[in-house]
Amino acid sequence: MYRRILAPIDGSETSARAFDAALRLARESGAQLVPLYVVDVPLVGADAPGYDPSIVRDALYEEGSHVNAQAVAKMEREGVTGTPRVVETSPLGDDIAHCILRVANEWPADVVVMGTHGRRGFRRLILGSVAERFVRIAACPVLLIPAGDTTRQAPAS
Structure with a gap:
């Protein structure tokens, strides 16, 4: 039986599916649920004249607030408690997976x-998926929810 469930969300369709699964699990087990949005300000363009990372950071925090507000509305409808969080990666090597790990350990989840797949398609091609990296470093169980509809059968040959 779970008491504390952490659900990283990023506004993607797969993230929403995973959050819905976390919501059901929290409702059924009476657990607290923490939606977690990670702000990852890209360094691309950091050395370009006129680049202001605070504009990107502010936009990502705003998006995080919006995504978390949608999650809280779902939680309220389902009678699930918990406090959403927004955290930021560190430009000194901290990535999204390690931010999720830090929150999971601090809470503890x-x-x-x-x-399994979020919004970061380009970075996924270069660095590998956030889910894959997180599973490798996680200190607690991880439930991965696949992208798309997995209930359909493959066509018969």
Whole structure:
């Protein structure tokens, strides 16, 4: 039985599916649920004249607030408690997976429910998926929710 569930969210369809699964799990087990949005300000363009990372950071924090507000509305409808969080990666080597790990350890989470694919498609091609990196370093169970509809059968040959 879980008491504390952490659900990283990023506004993607897969993230929403994973959050819905975390919500059901929290409702059924009476657990607290923490939606977690990670702000990752890209360094691309940091040395370009006129680049102001605070504009990007502010936009990402605003998006995080919006995504978390949607999650809280779902939680209220389902009678699930918990406080959403927004955290930021560090430009000194801290990545999204390690931010999720830090929150999961600090809280501490009994399980992390996350989608297999989020919004970071370009970075995924270069660095590998956040979900894959997190599973490798996680100190608690991780429930991965796949992208797309997995209930459909493959066509017969």
